[in-house]
Amino acid sequence: MSSLSDNTIQDIESGVLSNFVHEFNVARRHVLSYPGNHPIIAASSEKVLTLLRELLGNNPEITIGIAKDTLIAGDSLLDKSNHAYRNLARLLFSHGIATITFSARLTAAELINFCKIISVKREAIDAKGGIAAIMKMAAITGITLTAIDYSAFLATESGLNNEQPEVLPDRIFESIWQEFVVSLLQGTLVKKSDLSNVHIGLTPAELAEMLNKKLNTAEDNKEKHVSNEQILAAFIQHLEQHPHDSHKEELLRRLNALVSHLSPDLRNQLLSSVFKSLAEKKELAEAFLSQIPEEAIIDTLDAMILKKESLPPMLFSLIGKLSSNLAVKASQMAFELGGSETEELKNKLRELFREESHDKFTPESYQAGLNSVLTDKKALHLGRAELETLKQSLNTHSIENQVSRILLDIINNGFDELGGEIMLKNLVDLSSYFLSCGDFAALMQMYDRLSSQADKENVERYHEILQLFNEPDFVLEVIQGITFWGKTKYQEIGNLIIKIGASFIGPILDRLAEEQNMSLRRYYMDILQRIGDRGREEIIARLRDNRWYFVRNLVLILRNFDANLVIPHIRRLTNHPHSKVKQEAIKALLFLQDSEADRLLLRDFASGDRETVINAVRLAEQSKHAEVIRCLTDFLTRGGLSGLECELKSAVIHSLSMIGSPTTIPVIESFLRSRSLFRSKQLNGLKIEAVRSLNRYPKHLAVPLLNDIIKSGHRTIRESARETIQGIQGGES
Structure with a gap:
């Protein structure tokens, strides 16, 4: 390489x-x-x-x-x-x-x-x-x-790490196949020692052609059949003892290729012998059967039924797992070869499915209803809407939905090894179908029913199938469905993700970190919040990410979790190098009513950086701390109306109004009566903001002050006071 x-x-x-x-x-x-x-x-x-x-x-x-x-x-x-x-x-x-x-x-x-x-x-x-x-x-x-190249030397995986490779001469591998080929052609068991100078370079197809001519004849057929069974038993024994899986797989592939090229009768004969030889070798049987075409297995089972031959019990389950058709055939074989009780059941089923006997098993009231529908012509004249509804119920997707519900109902009423395995396999296939056509509601129903049944019965097979919903490929396709199917599927996809939970947390966080669309970011954040504590640890682990905008969004999610569990982690972000992360962390601590947040606000109020001070003032709207309120009022009453001071005072007015403390009213009143000789325009603008903010204070304190302002002051300020009172009174009605 x-x-x-x-x-x-x-x-x-x-x-x-x-x-x-x-x-x-x-x-x-x-x-x-x-x-x-x-x-x-x-x-x-x-x-x-x-x-x-x-x-x-x-x-x-x-x-x-x-x-x-x-x-x-x-x-x-x-x-x-x-x-x-x-x-x-x-x-x-x-x-x-x-x-x-x-x-x-x-x-x-x-x-x-x-x-x-x-x-x-x-x-x-x-x-x-x-x-x-x-x-x-x-x-x-x-x-x-x-x-x-199976004839070349094979290095084990340890050899890839510069260790001494294990070298296997081609004879160890090829001799098993050569022994099998010669035995089949001669009709007798041969030993490796007899093959020292023999090498028959036949492909499986060429070998099958020779066997079709040589062995599939009337003469001495019985004797050859016995020999074939012994030869196959010896071959499979060597195969089972061979230490290398890659060689086993190649030998099984050759055996399968040989079987597939045989004539139908000889193929059935050989497969029947293989079935018996694999009776106690589950791993080999599973590997071999998965390669054989369904039709070949069905033909062999039919031939065995005719000859009254039994199938080893272990193979019933394995064959049943391969497909629903084979499950039915395996069940039929067991049915055909059963005892007196099975024969009695068989007779009952034959009677049940006789065309002319359907009325024997139909309740009289139901049969009467069917007959009335057939005789009542009016009942058959349906409106267009009813016909469309009926037509929709017959489309493929609707039928698949109903099949899924039926299978879930049957499984939930009892699980047997063969039938249950088949139904669960069908559900796996249906889950792939629902995923491909975007029916996330059907997937949700399937997961819901299987998980409740798994909790109730603790059947390992349920848990295996539920694990499919956690496979990375399944998770990825569901998440890709968010953008592929669009907003119409948001709710269905979200419900499914939240139900499954843990496996989706990492991939959703990855998407959130890279998503450019704000609407999708909000959607991902909503899903993570609804997943809740199951995702808390993984979200906390991502707080060390170097993308500040991602960390800020994580803080927004964490503030909705248990305060005692997330506060220590959010506190660490109050020293984050990016101001927006630091600001969001303090905001989250205020939301969670952590006393540390007030201390941090007071610290930032004293900062020499104007941007830090203004950000702290804006965050202070969530505080009720007396010292925080006092600092805000100090900012409002101190002198200065430069551009920066006006911006700061505007933020103070807003935060004080959001706090709505009654102790602030005298300060607001004093500010409204203040004067400025050179910056009256800027001051009046701030006064209008202060007047409008009074609607957030207690009415019994705000209205008298507003009435006083209406009687005096600047015209635009009086108009603002009038509008504010009307708003307060309108809000009461």
């Missing part, structure tokens, strides 16, 4: 690679979930390309290694706990990809086509010539792949 430049390594360390991989995963899901011309696909792919350009810098390309559960950059394994790395690594590894190279010339169309290709099962890709051939047909040149 080519080494990365220092710049690229720095980008990886700073999170650019993580963002790129994450957005790549999102784009891949969008390609699968939305129609090809949907704008979200174009937007998502462009975002990936933008991050790729940022990641590359001046480099023409970047090569990333693929391990089973994570990615390799340079000589380093990336964080295995990173959800985005793990998802991409597992997907590419399942396609047998050792490295992937992204080039600067990658286009959006190529990216979208590549996402489509890797979303197809490997078996289907191999059937069309392999992923390299398909990429060539799609003319993808901006992405280059290197396949895993």
Whole structure:
């Protein structure tokens, strides 16, 4: 693998690679979930390309290694706990990809086509010539792949840290497959020692063709069937004992490719043997069954039913998890092979579903109602509004909603291992559907019902599904829905985020820190406030952020929490280097009625910085402290009417009126009777402000003073006094 430049390594360390991989995963899901011309696909792919350009810098390309559960950059394994790395690594590894190279010339169309290709099962890709051939047909040149070479030496992950690598000769891996191939062709069990000079270079498809000709014949079929079962049992035993997961996966893939190319009868025969060999090997069975096409499993189960063969109990559950169709088939198999009680139940169900017997199980009153609807022509003449309502109830989305409710009702009434697992899997699929079409109310209902049931029954499977709502990809898509769906979905999305809570706190804080739109900032802050104490610790941890405007917004959120828990942290911000943060911190302390806030105001009143003094005066409107009020009145009565003094006195008049202390009335009266020989215009402007502010003081003190002003003083001041009295009296009525 080519080494990365220092710049690229720095980008990886700073999170650019993580963002790129994450957005790549999102784009891949969008390609699968939305129609090809949907704008979200174009937007998502462009975002990936933008991050790729940022990641590359001046480099023409970047090569990333693929391990089973994570990615390799340079000589380093990336964080295995990173959800985005793990998802991409597992997907590419399942396609047998050792490295992937992204080039600067990658286009959006190529990216979208590549996402489509890797979303197809490997078996289907191999059937069309392999992923390299398909990429060539799609003319993808901006992405280059290197396949895993299983015949080469394999270094363990510890070797990536300059330790001595573990070297595995190809015979350890290939001999298992060679032994299996020769055994199948000869119809007898062979040993490794018999293969010292044997190497049969057949692909699984070529081997299947030979077996179709050689073994799928009438002669000696029974004997061959027994041999196949023994051969498969030996192969799977070797497979289980093999120490390397990557080799196991490749051998299982070859076995699956072999099965998929067999004739139907031989495939059913071989799969039946595989089922029996995997009876006690859950991990291998799960890995193998997940690769087999649904139709092949159904055909094999049908063949086993005809032959009265039983399916190992452990496989019932595994097969049922794969799809609803297979769950039904597995249940049918158990049903068909059941005892006398099952036979009795089967007869009842056959009777129930006989077309001509429906009335036997319909209540008489309900049947009468149905008959009256059919005979009453008037009842069938519905208005346009009723017809539209009925039509809406039959659209796909409405049906999916109803299916979700039905599944939730069934699950909440009892959970059995097979049926419950299937229904929960269907709910997972529905959650993806609701997310893609923006039905956050349906997601909210699903989460609500599952969480209440999990609390009640403490069934581990409920908790596993609920964890899906906390996955980073789910969280990201919900948050992206805020801007994608717009204000019409704000309430639904907000309710869902608040319900789930913890997993959304960090991402919402990240958005708040970077959001340019004021309306969205307020929306994020409202969500964080409504999440409440669950987010308090993470918000407090962000107070050390170097973006002053972000910290100021965090203070606004914290003031709504328990005062005793947040006051110590807000106090520390009163010495923040940015004045607006410091101002917001003091304001929050005043709001929380912390005595320290009054001390800080008095400190700032004495400051030599005019801006600091004026800010403190403006904040003082929330104080009731006697010393604070005294300082404000001193500011009002002292001499000076320069521009700065007028600004200060205007702020004092406003803050005193917001406090509304009766002790201030004599000071206001004295100020209204004051005179200025050279700055009468400025003084009259302040007097008008003082007159208008009297409407916030106790009426019995303010009205007599206003009446006195109406009888004397400047004309404009008298008019202001008259309007203020009218306002007070109007407010009473």
